[in-house]
Amino acid sequence: MQVKSFMFDMIRSELEDVVGVENVSTSEVDRASYTVDYFWLSRMWQDRGAEGPKPDIIVRPGSSEEVSKVLKIANYYKIPVHTWGGGSGSQGGALPMAGGILLDMKRMNKLISIDLNSHSITAEAGMIFQQLEWYANEKGYSCMHIPSCLTCGTIGGALGHRGIGIFSSKYGKIDDQCMSMEVVLPNGDIINTLPVPKHAAGPDLNQIFIGSEGTLGIITKATFRLFELPKYMKHHAFLFKSMKDGLAAGRDIMQKTQPSIMRLFDEAETISIIKKIIGFEKRGAFLNLSVDGPDERLVDIQMEIIKEICAKYGAEDMGSEYGEKWYENRITFFYPDHIMDVPQMFGTMDTVADFGHVEEIYWAMKNAIESNFPGVRFIAHCSHWYGWGTMIYDRFIMDNPPEDKEEALRLHNQIWNTGVRAAMEHGGVINDHHGIGLKLSRLMKEQYGPAFQVMEGLKKSLDPNGIMNPYKLGL
Amino acid sequence: MISQNALRHAEKCRFCFMCRHLCPIQLQTGKEVNTPRAKGLLLSMVNKGAAEFDKDMAQTMYECLICDACVNDCATGYQPPLYIREARTEAVVNDLAPQAVMQLIENVDATGNIYGVQKPSFAQEGSDVLVYIGEVAACKVPQMAEGLLKVLAKAGVSAKVLDNEPASGVMLADLMGYVDEVAQQAKACAAAINATGIKTVVVLDSYDAEIMKQRYAQWGAEINAEIITATAYVAKLIEDGKLAAKAACGTLGACHDDDRLARTFYEFAPIRAIAKAAGYQLTEMFNKERLAKSCGSAVALAYMPNIVTKVAAGRWDDLARTEATAMLTASPEAYLCLSQATPEGKQVVDLYSALAE
Numbered sequence: 001m002q003v004k005s006f007m008f009d010m011i012r013s014e015l016e017d018v019v020g021v022e023n024v025s026t027s028e029v030d031r032a033s034y035t036v037d038y039f040w041l042s043r044m045w046q047d048r049g050a051e052g053p054k055p056d057i058i059v060r061p062g063s064s065e066e067v068s069k070v071l072k073i074a075n076y077y078k079i080p081v082h083t084w085g086g087g088s089g090s091q092g093g094a095l096p097m098a099g100g101i102l103l104d105m106k107r108m109n110k111l112i113s114i115d116l117n118s119h120s121i122t123a124e125a126g127m128i129f130q131q132l133e134w135y136a137n138e139k140g141y142s143c144m145h146i147p148s149c150l151t152c153g154t155i156g157g158a159l160g161h162r163g164i165g166i167f168s169s170k171y172g173k174i175d176d177q178c179m180s181m182e183v184v185l186p187n188g189d190i191i192n193t194l195p196v197p198k199h200a201a202g203p204d205l206n207q208i209f210i211g212s213e214g215t216l217g218i219i220t221k222a223t224f225r226l227f228e229l230p231k232y233m234k235h236h237a238f239l240f241k242s243m244k245d246g247l248a249a250g251r252d253i254m255q256k257t258q259p260s261i262m263r264l265f266d267e268a269e270t271i272s273i274i275k276k277i278i279g280f281e282k283r284g285a286f287l288n289l290s291v292d293g294p295d296e297r298l299v300d301i302q303m304e305i306i307k308e309i310c311a312k313y314g315a316e317d318m319g320s321e322y323g324e325k326w327y328e329n330r331i332t333f334f335y336p337d338h339i340m341d342v343p344q345m346f347g348t349m350d351t352v353a354d355f356g357h358v359e360e361i362y363w364a365m366k367n368a369i370e371s372n373f374p375g376v377r378f379i380a381h382c383s384h385w386y387g388w389g390t391m392i393y394d395r396f397i398m399d400n401p402p403e404d405k406e407e408a409l410r411l412h413n414q415i416w417n418t419g420v421r422a423a424m425e426h427g428g429v430i431n432d433h434h435g436i437g438l439k440l441s442r443l444m445k446e447q448y449g450p451a452f453q454v455m456e457g458l459k460k461s462l463d464p465n466g467i468m469n470p471y472k473l474g475l
Numbered sequence: 476m477i478s479q480n481a482l483r484h485a486e487k488c489r490f491c492f493m494c495r496h497l498c499p500i501q502l503q504t505g506k507e508v509n510t511p512r513a514k515g516l517l518l519s520m521v522n523k524g525a526a527e528f529d530k531d532m533a534q535t536m537y538e539c540l541i542c543d544a545c546v547n548d549c550a551t552g553y554q555p556p557l558y559i560r561e562a563r564t565e566a567v568v569n570d571l572a573p574q575a576v577m578q579l580i581e582n583v584d585a586t587g588n589i590y591g592v593q594k595p596s597f598a599q600e601g602s603d604v605l606v607y608i609g610e611v612a613a614c615k616v617p618q619m620a621e622g623l624l625k626v627l628a629k630a631g632v633s634a635k636v637l638d639n640e641p642a643s644g645v646m647l648a649d650l651m652g653y654v655d656e657v658a659q660q661a662k663a664c665a666a667a668i669n670a671t672g673i674k675t676v677v678v679l680d681s682y683d684a685e686i687m688k689q690r691y692a693q694w695g696a697e698i699n700a701e702i703i704t705a706t707a708y709v710a711k712l713i714e715d716g717k718l719a720a721k722a723a724c725g726t727l728g729a730c731h732d733d734d735r736l737a738r739t740f741y742e743f744a745p746i747r748a749i750a751k752a753a754g755y756q757l758t759e760m761f762n763k764e765r766l767a768k769s770c771g772s773a774v775a776l777a778y779m780p781n782i783v784t785k786v787a788a789g790r791w792d793d794l795a796r797t798e799a800t801a802m803l804t805a806s807p808e809a810y811l812c813l814s815q816a817t818p819e820g821k822q823v824v825d826l827y828s829a830l831a832e
Contacts, residue, residue: 046525049524051525126505
C-alpha cells in the first residue's frame with residue numbers, strides 16, 4: 001500500500017486517538033534512535049555514517065487494549081508493525097526493516113501481581129527484566145533469569161527470542177520459566193495462554209508465541225516462576241587440557257549433579273578474554289561453575305562429586321578463586337572496552353547440539369571459518385548446559401573488515417552462512433538463545449526443511465496481511 | 476560539535492544498552508530516545524553528518540536529570556552526562572535550547588537564580604561555620620533552611636549566612652554545561668566565601684556541594700575552607716552528643732538518598748542518623764544508596780515539570796512497596812520534587828525541621 005498526500009496524517013491522528021498525542025512521534029530524532037540495535041550490521045552501518053532502517057511512526061502504547069487498537073488500525077491499512085522492547089537484541093529482530101509503525105513497549109512496565117503461594121510473578125511485557133528481578137528480590141525471591149542483558153532487555157524481548165540467563169543449567173531457559181502470557185494477536189484480539197504451563201489440553205500455546213519475535217502477535221503480559229533466593233552459592237574453577245576432556249566432564253557433571261552455572265572456554269578464549277577479565281594466565285580449556293542451594297550440605301556434596309568428575313578427566317583444580325572472580329565479573333564482559341566493537345567485525349553463532357554431536361560441531365565450525373576466511377579468529381565457550389547436550393557460544397572476530405560497507409555486509413553474511421551451515425550439517429541447531437531476527441532469517445528453511453510449513457501455516461493463519469515484523473524469523 | 480573527549484564517551488555509549496534500567500526519565504516516559512545510549516547515538520550521527528542537531532535533538536538532551544545513575548553503573552567508566560552537558564552548551568549557543576530552558580538562563584542573568592526572583596536572605600552573623608543555603612532552599616523550601624539554622628543553634632554552633640549569597644553555578648552548569656559563565660559564578664561564590672575567613676562551609680544543598688568540591692578548583696575558584704554537606708555536619712553533631720535525639724514520633728519512614736549524596740559523595744549513614752535523631756523509625760526502600768532512584772532535580776523541575784513530577788511519582792512507588800508512610804529527606808531539591816507527587820496518606824518530611832521542632 002502506498003500512503004499518499006494527507007493519508008499519512010490521517011493514520012497518525014487515528015493512532016494519536018488511541019494512545020494520546022504525546023505517545024506518537026514522527027520526529028527525526030525519535031526515528032533515528034531506533035535505527036540501531038545490538039546487531040553488528042546495524043552498528044557497522046551507523047559507524048560508516050549510513051542511514052539505518054527508520055520507522056515511519058513511533059507509537060508507545062500504555063495498555064494491552066491500546067496495543068489491540070493499534071494492531072487493528074495497522075491491519076486495516078496494511079502497515080508493517082515492528083515491536084521494540086529494550087532494543088538490545090543481537091539478531092536485528094527489532095529493527096524496523098519495513099518502516100511503518102514501531103511499537104515501543106516500554107511504557108507497559110507495571111508490576112501486576114506477586115503470588116507467594118504459587119511462587120509466581122506477573123508483569124507487563126515492556127518492563128526491563130532487571131526491574132522484575134528487583135520486585136522479586138524485594139520479597140526474597142528471584143526469577144533466576146539473569147542474562148547479561150538483564151538490565152537492557154524487556155520481558156517481551158526475553159520471551160520473543162527465547163532468552164536464557166547464566167543460571168540456566170539449573171533453572172532453565174525463559175521458556176521453562178514462563179507460566180503463562182497475554183498476547184495480542186495481529187487482528188487485535190487479546191488472548192491468554194492457559195493459566196498453568198503443564199497440562200494435556202493440546203499443544204502448548206506458550207511455546208508457539210515464545211520465540212515468535214513479534215511475527216505472530218505481541219506479548220503484553222507474562223507470568224513467571226519465582227524461586228527462593230539461593231542461601232548458599234559456591235564457585236569453583238578447573239583447567240582441562242582440551243575441549244574434548246572439558247566437554248566430557250561437563251556432560252557427566254550435568255548428568256550426575258545440578259550446577260546452576262557452568263562455562264567451558266576453549267583455549268583461544270581462555271588466553272584472551274578470560275585472561276583479560278579475570279587475570280587467569282594458564283593455557284588450556286578453563287571451566288568455571290557455581291552450585292547453589294538452600295542447604296550448604298547439598299552444595300558441598302555436589303561440589304565434591306564435581307571435583308571427582310573433573311579429576312577423572314585430568315583437570316587441574318584451580319580452586320574457588322577464579323570461579324569467584326568470574327562470577328564477580330559476569331556482567332563486566334559486556335561493557336564497552338571489554339567486548340568486541342566496531343570497527344571489528346564479529347558475531348556470536350550460538351549453536352546448540354546434543355553431546356553426541358557437539359564436539360564434532362565445534363571443530364567443524366572452527367575449521368570452516370578459519371580455513372575459508374583468512375584473518376578471522378574463532379573463539380568459543382559452552383555456557384548453557386542441558387542433561388542431553390550444550391550450546392557453543394562460538395564467536396568469529398575480524399579486526400580489519402572491508403571498509404566498503406556493502407562489501408563488509410557481504411563478507412559478514414558469507415561467514416555466517418559458512419559457520420551455521422557447518423553446524424547444521426553436523427547435527428547442530430542454528431541458535432540456542434539469541435534468536436533468529438534478520439540475521440539468520442534466510443537460513444530458517446534450511447534448518448527446518450519441510451517442517452517449516454508448520455510455521456508458515458501459523459503465520460498465514462494469524463497474520464494473513466503479513467504486517468507483523470516483516471523479514472524476520474524466515475516468515 | 477562536542478569535544479573529542481565527550482565524543483569518545485558518546486561513541487562508546489551509542490551501542491551499549493547496559494544502564495537503561497536505571498534511567499529515571501526513560502523509566503517514566505518509555506521513550507527510547509531517553510536512554511543514555513540513544514543520546515550518544517544521536518551525537519555520533521551528528522558527528523558523522525548523518526543527523527542534524529536541531530531543536531528536537533536539543534530538547535532530547537534536556538530530557539535528562541544528570542542524576543549519574545548511568546555513570547555509577549558503568550563498569551568501564553563512561554559518562555553520558557559528559558556529552559549531554561556539552562550538547563546543551565551547543566544547544567544554547569545555537570539558540571536551539573527549549574524556550575523553558577532559555578527562560579531560566581535569562582532569569583539567572585537577571586536575578587542570579589533560576590526562579591527570577593529576589594533571593595530571600597537568611598543572613599546572620601556567626602563565627603564557627605558558614606552555612607551556604609543555595610537558591611532552591613532559599614526560594615522554594617525556606618523552612619528547610621530555617622530548620623537547619625535552628626538545628627545548628629540548638630547544638631551551640633555559631634553559624635554565619637551571607638547576605639546576597641551568590642549562586643554556586645550549579646544551575647547554570649546543568650542548563651548550559653561547564654561554560655565560562657559558570658566559572659565566573661564559581662569564582663564570585665568562592666571569593667564571597669573566602670572573604671568571611673571562616674574555615675568550615677556547611678552546604679545545605681548537595682548539588683551545590685558537588686560543584687564546589689568537584690569543579691571549583693579547575694576554574695581557579697578554590698575555596699579556602701572545608702566544604703562539608705549539611706547532612707554530614709549535623710550527623711557529626713549528633714554523634715558528638717551536641718544534639719539530643721528526640722523521642723520516637725511513631726512514624727515509620729524511609730530515607731531518600733538524593734542523587735549527589737548517593738552517587739557523588741557516597742554518603743549514606745548521616746541522613747539515617749539524622750532521621751533516627753528526629754524520632755523516626757526507619758525502614759528502607761529496595762533501591763537505596765548508590766542505586767537510589769532519582770526523584771528529580773530542582774532545575775529540571777523548573778523546565779520540564781510534567782516529566783519530573785512523573786519521576787517523583789516513580790520514587791513514591793518505591794516507598795509504597797514498603798510499610799513506611801514518610802519519605803525522609805534532607806535535600807531541598809528532593810523535598811521540592813517529591814512534594815509535587817505526594818500520594819494520599821504519605822508525607823515528605825524535611826528532616827532538619829523535624830529535628831529542630
